[in-house]
Amino acid sequence: MTSAARSKSLNIVLGVSGGIAAYKVASILRLLTEAGHNVQVVPTPAALNFVGSATWEALSGNPLISEVWDDVADVPHVRIGKAADLVIVAPATADLLSRAASGAANDLLTNVLLTATCPIVFAPAMHTEMWLNPATQVNVATLRSRGSIVIDPADGRLTGSDSGPGRLPEAEEIVSVAMGVLSEQDLLGQDIVITAGGTREFLDPVRFLGNSSSGKQGVALAVAARDRGAKVTLICANVSVSMPAGVQIENVITGDDMHAAVLKASMTADAIVMAAAIADYKPKSTQSAKMKKSEDGSSPRIELVRTTDILADLVTHRNTSHPDQVIVGFAAETGDTQGSVLEHGVAKLQRKGCDLLVINEVGPNLAFGTDDNEVTILTREPASQTTVSKTSKTQIAHAIWDAVIALQQ
Numbered sequence: 001m002t003s004a005a006r007s008k009s010l011n012i013v014l015g016v017s018g019g020i021a022a023y024k025v026a027s028i029l030r031l032l033t034e035a036g037h038n039v040q041v042v043p044t045p046a047a048l049n050f051v052g053s054a055t056w057e058a059l060s061g062n063p064l065i066s067e068v069w070d071d072v073a074d075v076p077h078v079r080i081g082k083a084a085d086l087v088i089v090a091p092a093t094a095d096l097l098s099r100a101a102s103g104a105a106n107d108l109l110t111n112v113l114l115t116a117t118c119p120i121v122f123a124p125a126m127h128t129e130m131w132l133n134p135a136t137q138v139n140v141a142t143l144r145s146r147g148s149i150v151i152d153p154a155d156g157r158l159t160g161s162d163s164g165p166g167r168l169p170e171a172e173e174i175v176s177v178a179m180g181v182l183s184e185q186d187l188l189g190q191d192i193v194i195t196a197g198g199t200r201e202f203l204d205p206v207r208f209l210g211n212s213s214s215g216k217q218g219v220a221l222a223v224a225a226r227d228r229g230a231k232v233t234l235i236c237a238n239v240s241v242s243m244p245a246g247v248q249i250e251n252v253i254t255g256d257d258m259h260a261a262v263l264k265a266s267m268t269a270d271a272i273v274m275a276a277a278i279a280d281y282k283p284k285s286t287q288s289a290k291m292k293k294s295e296d297g298s299s300p301r302i303e304l305v306r307t308t309d310i311l312a313d314l315v316t317h318r319n320t321s322h323p324d325q326v327i328v329g330f331a332a333e334t335g336d337t338q339g340s341v342l343e344h345g346v347a348k349l350q351r352k353g354c355d356l357l358v359i360n361e362v363g364p365n366l367a368f369g370t371d372d373n374e375v376t377i378l379t380r381e382p383a384s385q386t387t388v389s390k391t392s393k394t395q396i397a398h399a400i401w402d403a404v405i406a407l408q409q
């Protein structure tokens, strides 16, 4: 979301319906209040069987209203919904989704849902069978068709020994999706492809040549683009951070896998950001069995061959069939006797022929794996140079999208 929207204090209604995942919603409440928002929790009567009013009141700093008959003189069933900037319902049970889809108003939360004119985000959590049941799926489709956001549940451990789709996504993820709904939608309708992580080139079944890219910057780019309205495909090579909701994920391992996935996804892409660290060389051959140490103590010689330069290949394809596509490269540079980090970046932008190059200095404790970064964004035509001083990878992602949008105008 834009920095202005991020810093604004919002009136948020946190609806809680009666599922075991209600206990996790205390973390959502905490994240929202720590960000400075005023949160009114509205649990259904069933939700209070899982987490009591004292928890919600203490964490929100607001008295709890859960019944239409509470505080009647203040007409809460209308006031709360009308005053909200955002409504989040977590967990949204199958029953709550059904009542919301049918327009029922049989408790305070469903009254709030009917009177709210702001964005509404549902985070369902239930057993897999209930989630996949056609009745629930029809309710979800109905709510989405009316403009509500329904986050797909995560796949994982459920109550008891069961596991499968139906788990409440992590609190950070729900808050990120919900706040993103309020962002400026300046990438709406765009099809965007982002690569993240670091490729692996195998010597044998267990050993590989790789790098220490965490994938954090690529994931931050995907979240920022999603929040700004884009349809995002994130091609991940061995990414160690958790995957964002609302983004299509494709997992790859090697540079060749990455090449195939990127070429396929790029056919319809309006913009492609190559944030992944892709190996420049791979072993000429991969042993099918684990390599053994030599008996005579000699060191093995490993012959390497060049991998395909995916960025250069994209530029070639773009030039013939997608002239408006914006292609963004990253340049991980250290600077050396041949030139500074910036000089190497400027030369790389010309060499690669992409539209925009994000230069970052790499080295011990710099860029790879950290939460912050400092970059220079170069554009080729018209030539420009923007330095984004040390900030979060989220802010860097937004600065990159600002630069992409400026090029598209």
Ligand code: CTP
Pocket (backbone or CB within 6 Å): 255, 274, 275, 276, 277, 278, 279, 280, 307, 308, 309, 310, 311, 312, 328, 329, 330, 331, 332, 333
């Ligand atoms: N890249 C790519 N295919 C490769 C290698 C890199 O598409 N086989 C992309 C990266 O995703 C990045 C950009 O090219 O967007 C620059 O990567 P970098 O490693 O900085 O540069 P190299 O092209 O490898 O050049 P050099 O190693 O000579 O600096």
